[in-house]
Amino acid sequence: EMAEKQGYDHFMLKEIHEQPESLKRLLEDNLKDGKIDLTASGLAENWLDNYDKIHIVACGTAYHSGALAKYLLEDKLRIPVEVEVASEYRYRNPIVNDRTLMIVVSQSGETADTLAALRLARSKGASVLALTNSRDSSIARESDMLIYLKAGPEIAVASTKAYTNMVAAFYILLIDGMRQRDDISEELVVNYTSDLIKLPEMIRKLSQQSKEQIEIIANKYAQKENIFFIGRNTDYTLALEGALKLKEISYIHAEAYPAGELKHGTLALVEENVPVVALGSRADIFAKLFSNLKEVKARGAETLLITEENQKFEADSVDYLIELPVLNKDFAGLLAIIPLQLLAYYTALNCGEDIDQPRNLAKSVTVE
Ligand code: G6P
Numbered sequence: 001e002m003a004e005k006q007g008y009d010h011f012m013l014k015e016i017h018e019q020p021e022s023l024k025r026l027l028e029d030n031l032k033d034g035k036i037d038l039t040a041s042g043l044a045e046n047w048l049d050n051y052d053k054i055h056i057v058a059c060g061t062a063y064h065s066g067a068l069a070k071y072l073l074e075d076k077l078r079i080p081v082e083v084e085v086a087s088e089y090r091y092r093n094p095i096v097n098d099r100t101l102m103i104v105v106s107q108s109g110e111t112a113d114t115l116a117a118l119r120l121a122r123s124k125g126a127s128v129l130a131l132t133n134s135r136d137s138s139i140a141r142e143s144d145m146l147i148y149l150k151a152g153p154e155i156a157v158a159s160t161k162a163y164t165n166m167v168a169a170f171y172i173l174l175i176d177g178m179r180q181r182d183d184i185s186e187e188l189v190v191n192y193t194s195d196l197i198k199l200p201e202m203i204r205k206l207s208q209q210s211k212e213q214i215e216i217i218a219n220k221y222a223q224k225e226n227i228f229f230i231g232r233n234t235d236y237t238l239a240l241e242g243a244l245k246l247k248e249i250s251y252i253h254a255e256a257y258p259a260g261e262l263k264h265g266t267l268a269l270v271e272e273n274v275p276v277v278a279l280g281s282r283a284d285i286f287a288k289l290f291s292n293l294k295e296v297k298a299r300g301a302e303t304l305l306i307t308e309e310n311q312k313f314e315a316d317s318v319d320y321l322i323e324l325p326v327l328n329k330d331f332a333g334l335l336a337i338i339p340l341q342l343l344a345y346y347t348a349l350n351c352g353e354d355i356d357q358p359r360n361l362a363k364s365v366t367v368e
Contacts, residue, residue, distance in 0.1 A: 004155075010355045012156035012249070014343050020204035020267050022161045025150040026168055027197065036176045036193060042145035043129065047253060048077060048180045051101040055094065055126070056083040057117045058105035058363070061159040061241060065131075065166035068107050068237040072330050076184065077177040086113035087368075090120050105164040106130070107154060108364035109137020131169045133162050147172070156356045158249050160341050161239065163302050164203070167334050168234065170194055173331075195328050199335075202325045202357035204336045210322055214339055217304060217320050218346030224275055227252055228266065228296075230259040231279035234333040238279050238361035242340035249348040250356050255362040277343075280307040281332040282325055293317055308337045 008014035030038060044050060053074060058064035066083040073081045080093075086104075090113060096102070102121040106114045109132040118128055118139060130143035133151050140146055149165040175192050178184045221227060227246060229239035239256035243321040246254040257266055259278070270276065280286050288311050295315040297303050305313070309323035324335040348355050 006293060009347070010156065012158055012160060012345055012355050015154055015156055015160045016338070016345065017207055018152065019164050019207070019338070020159045020200040022151040023164055023199070023203065025152075026165045027172075027200070029148070030172050031193075031197075034193065036172055036179070038147070038172065038176050040353050041129070041147045043176070046180050047101070048079065048132045048177050049073040050099070050127070051079065053080040053082070054101045055089075055096065055121060055232065056081060056102060056105065057086050057089045057114060057121070057223055059086050059111050059114055060091045061163045061244065062105040062107060062114070062131075062166060064237055064244065064317070065163055065170060066103070067240065068167055068333065069103075069170035069174070070233050071234050072174050073239070075175065076174060076330075078183065079177075086111065086117040090117045094121070096121050096124035096126045098127075100124075100126040102126040102128045102270050102305070104130050104139055104143065105132070105166050106137070106139050107133045107151075107159055107166075107326045109134040109139040109141075110364050110366050112281070112366050112368050115142070118308065122244060131166055132164070141333055155363075157358055157361050158245055158344070158355075164334065164337060167337075168196070168199065171331060171334075174175060189227075198327070199331065201340055202327065202335060204337060206324065210339045210342060213320070213322060214342045217347050218343055220302075221246075221252065221275060221343070221347045222250070222350030224252060226269065227275045227277065228270070229254065229256040229277045229279065230262060230289070230292055230296075231256070232259050232285050232345045233282055235279035235281055235336070236331065238333050238336050238340065239277070240279060240344070241337065242279070245341055245344035246347060248361060249344055249353060249355050251358075252351070255285055259289050262292055262295065267295065267299070270296050270299045270301050274301050275304065276301040277306065277340075279333070279336055280311065280335050281306060282306060282329045283311065283332075284329050286311060286313075290314075290317075294303040306330060311341070325338055
């Protein structure tokens with residue numbers, strides 16, 4: 001096992017650091033002459049014409065990748081997107097027909113609820129596109145189309161590199177959809193493609209740069225009972241994933257909220273020294289997020305802001321700062337996953353928990 005960890009203390013840390021390479025593999029598979037090429041997936045060249053709506057269904061971390069995708073696909077492609085956890089979707093008689101594109105996302109390709117949701121949508125006539133990390137899985141076999149995530153084997157129960165490739169696969173799908181839209185310029189498609197290609201190198205730098213600062217914060221977080229994550233739009237979905245990572249391996253209660261919802265309840269729990277992680281990667285709505293950060297700071301919260309390196313803000317409201325390289329607002333959010341994963345990892349390390357095999361959890365949930 002030591003050999004398999006290649007010098008890392010845990011598979012999770014190894015897998016965090018593999019992300020630039022695993023992301024590159026996915027991109028190489030789906031790019032041809034510098035352009036997105038999804039021919040291998042089985043998607044039609046102008047697939048947007050074939051559907052009236054998209055359903056994205058998954059569990060856990062995979063669900064969080066879909067939650068992010070909904071914001072982007074609806075905004076740019078102007079097609080209605082529903083995203084739901086599989087265990088709810090499958091028991092509520094969803095409205096599906098032969099003009100529904102069902103996207104199922106699953107690292108293992110074997111999650112029982114996700115597979116059942118796939119079968120349900122298919123029986124109602126949907127075309128199914130799977131985003132999965134296992135080509136030999138039940139989900140891959142039973143789908144009509146497939147984007148193979150190519151993250152490589154993921155051993156740690158807490159998913160890291162598979163999530164990054166799920167989000168990137170949605171970015172690829174987004175750009176391919178943008179190409180089909182008359183109201184979107186070719187220039188924007190080219191820019192988004194080149195931003196996508198920059199991601200692996202940005203992620204590599206970020207995972208080296210942010211370590212020391214994160215270890216300091218993690219040291220503090222290990223003593224806490226509750227930690228809140230806030231964000232808006234795609235950043236909210238990163239907040240969901242950051243909170244999940246933290247709770248599953250450190251056993252500290254962590255919750256994510258859309259930043260604007262805080263005042264509708266959770267603010268009551270924010271008191272002296274409660275950590276609040278504010279995700280502010282989106283320049284377009286940064287001011288709104290920052291006003292929420294100030295609200296929690298005024299109530300004594302210990303704030304960590306994760307934002308772009310050239311972002312301006314009032315420094316006295318921010319206790320800790322992690323800077324991200326500048327990227328377009330739709331793709332910048334993914335960069336925050338690196339500090340969030342490292343934060344969960346080092347906090348759990350300080351708590352002395354079994355990072356790769358957290359209690360009560362399984363890598364793949366093949367029973368209901
Ligand atoms: C389990 C794992 C999670 C994963 C979820 C969905 O709960 O512990 O890390 O996100 O299943 O798994 P899947 O293989 O369908 O992505």
